[in-house]
Amino acid sequence: MNYRKNTSPWAWVPTLYIAEGLPNVIVTAVAVVLYMQMGLTDSEIGLYTGWLGLPWIIKPLWSPFVDLVKTKRWWILLTQMLLGSSLAGIAFTLRTDFWFQGTMFCFFLMAFSSATHDIAADGFYMLELDEHRQAWFVGIRNTFYRLAVIFGNGVLVPVAGLLQKAYPNQEAFTWSLIFYGVAALFIAVWLYHTYIMPRPAADTQRDTTAKEVARGLKTMLVAFIHKMPWKQMLAAILFILFYRFPEALLNAMSKTFLTRPQVDGGLGLSLEQYGVSYGTVGLVGLLLGGIVGGMLASRDGLKRWIWPMVCAITLPDIVYVYMSYAMPQNMLLVSSCIFIEQFGYGLGFTALTLYMLYFSMGEFKTSHYAICTGISYLGLQVPGMVSGYLKDALGYQQFFIVVMALCSVTFLVTFFIKIDPAFGKKK
Numbered sequence: 001m002n003y004r005k006n007t008s009p010w011a012w013v014p015t016l017y018i019a020e021g022l023p024n025v026i027v028t029a030v031a032v033v034l035y036m037q038m039g040l041t042d043s044e045i046g047l048y049t050g051w052l053g054l055p056w057i058i059k060p061l062w063s064p065f066v067d068l069v070k071t072k073r074w075w076i077l078l079t080q081m082l083l084g085s086s087l088a089g090i091a092f093t094l095r096t097d098f099w100f101q102g103t104m105f106c107f108f109l110m111a112f113s114s115a116t117h118d119i120a121a122d123g124f125y126m127l128e129l130d131e132h133r134q135a136w137f138v139g140i141r142n143t144f145y146r147l148a149v150i151f152g153n154g155v156l157v158p159v160a161g162l163l164q165k166a167y168p169n170q171e172a173f174t175w176s177l178i179f180y181g182v183a184a185l186f187i188a189v190w191l192y193h194t195y196i197m198p199r200p201a202a203d204t205q206r207d208t209t210a211k212e213v214a215r216g217l218k219t220m221l222v223a224f225i226h227k228m229p230w231k232q233m234l235a236a237i238l239f240i241l242f243y244r245f246p247e248a249l250l251n252a253m254s255k256t257f258l259t260r261p262q263v264d265g266g267l268g269l270s271l272e273q274y275g276v277s278y279g280t281v282g283l284v285g286l287l288l289g290g291i292v293g294g295m296l297a298s299r300d301g302l303k304r305w306i307w308p309m310v311c312a313i314t315l316p317d318i319v320y321v322y323m324s325y326a327m328p329q330n331m332l333l334v335s336s337c338i339f340i341e342q343f344g345y346g347l348g349f350t351a352l353t354l355y356m357l358y359f360s361m362g363e364f365k366t367s368h369y370a371i372c373t374g375i376s377y378l379g380l381q382v383p384g385m386v387s388g389y390l391k392d393a394l395g396y397q398q399f400f401i402v403v404m405a406l407c408s409v410t411f412l413v414t415f416f417i418k419i420d421p422a423f424g425k426k427k
Contacts, residue, residue: 007198009129013137014144016076016197019189020121021148023083023114026182027052027107030152033160037171038099050385052107055115056377063370064217066119072127072366073197075120077190079113084186086110091179094172118373123366126357127200131423132298138353139294142346143287150283156182220364224371227359235416236359240372241379243352245409246314247345248383253391253399254320254341258334265396267323267334277335285339289346302354303419310414313348314407316341320400352376358423 031049040048066075086109093102129137156178163174228236258278260266269277289312296305319337328334356376360369391399 007196009133009137009140012193012197013125013141015189015192016121016125017141017144018148018151019080019083019186019193020114020118021145022152022182022186023110023117024056025149025152026087026156027111027114029149030156031107033157034103034175037175040100048104052111053377053381055108055111056118057374057381059115059119060367060371060374062116063119063367064220064364066116066123066370067220067364067367071199072120072124073199076117076124076197077194079117079120080186080190080193082113083110083117084183084190086113087179087183087186091176091183094176094179099172119366119370122369122373124197124200126360126365126369128198134357135302135354135423136294136298138297138357139290139292139346139350142294142349142353143290146286146290146346147283150286154278154283220367223362223364224368227362227368232418235413235418236355237375239413239417240352240356240359240375242409242413244313244349244376244380245383246317246403246407248380249387249390249403249406250317250320250400251380251384251387253387253396256391257320257324257396258338262327265324267327267329269334273331273334277331277338281335282338282342285341285343286346289343289348290350291346293347293350297350297354301421302351302358302423303421306351306355306414306419309348309351310410311348312344313351314344314410316344317400317407318404321397321404324397324400354423355417355419358419 028049031052035049066072086106089106089109090103093099093106096102125137125141126134160174160178163177164171167174225233227233255278257266258269260268262268293305293309293312319341323334323337328337356369356372359372360366362368390402394402
């Protein structure tokens with residue numbers, strides 16, 4: 001049995017949030033490439049992979065069970081084991097006659113397990129760390145979450161391409177090798193966390209019945225609804241929902257803009273150039289932005305930096321307006337533009353994460369934070385689903401101008417929220 005009590009957050013926060021980010025990017029991004037190579041049409045890919053995002057949106061419905069049954073640590077270890085198993089299941093079923101049904105089942109199991117892991121991990125984070133350390137490490141956790149996202153897009157997909165050069169016309173085999181490798185990685189993370197993760201005194205197991213769980217669900221929802229006066233509550237929900245609205249539109253289309261041929265309005269970067277500019281330089285900007293955001297908020301509090309962070313997550317998007325008109329071919333210039341935008345996103349995203357932590361303080365903090373992340377994910381998912389239609393109707397140049405105009409939405413929803421000046425500040 002592990003009874004570690006004084007484990008440094010550096011020992012488990014990075015790996016915990018890598019384990020949170022990697023399944024998400026596999027389900028929402030890598031699965032798209034996989035199914036495209038396996039012969040599905042774009043309409044089929046959009047329909048089926050769209051459904052896979054559902055567990056992250058509706059995860060608040062079962063968050064009370066994570067709050068009331070067993071411990072957050074128990075749920076983390078269970079879901080990490082399930083994630084490893086689902087990855088191995090995808091690898092196995094890819095080479096069977098029922099590959100589509102099998103992989104969809106495993107992807108949905110992965111999505112459900114990952115959404116549950118998010119609830120438990122965020123709850124564990126709030127139980128183990130005090131308010132100041134939560135603010136300080138928020139940049140670290142966001143950084144490693146995004147690092148996992150970059151790993152999924154920038155490493156797994158290119159490695160699959162390299163394997164397909166070694167094994168031509170064997171897409172199912174090469175992708176099964178990829179998923180077996182990631183399954184082994186998750187099993188290793190599960191074993192590591194079994195040993196290293198601390199046991200917070202507040203993370204206690206409860207003996208509960210079905211009636212008590214139902215009563216707890218009702219109490220949790222009532223507590224959420226009455227958390228603030230209704231005007232402040234409405235402002236908080238709108239902030240969580242629409243803070244990333246411009247970024248939600250930009251997220252997928254910025255990637256297609258960088259890689260599509262110039263005849264289609266894109267920059268026409270090769271995969272190697274894309275890997276350097278977005279996967280390396282952009283990653284450095286994202287990491288620095290997340291770390292700087294956490295340090296500033298932990299020093300001066302969220303309220304002091306909320307407006308600079310709003311500017312950081314919106315105004316740098318203008319680099320895509322510039323690139324869509326100037327069509328630069330100098331990689332130093334392109335990489336610099338991407339660095340600016342990604343640094344701003346890393347810095348600005350800190351505000352949303354900290355505000356959700358602030359909003360969730362008090363009883364049922366795990367469930368309330370899960371509701372917040374579900375609302376935030378909905379605000380990211382729905383605009384992303386229509387961004388392609390909007391871009392096709394307008395073209396890249398006009399699309400990026402519209403994104404810049406819609407940055408006003410982020411400023412508007414931020415104007416109405418209230419934050420305790422002392423939240424996150426070092427005492």
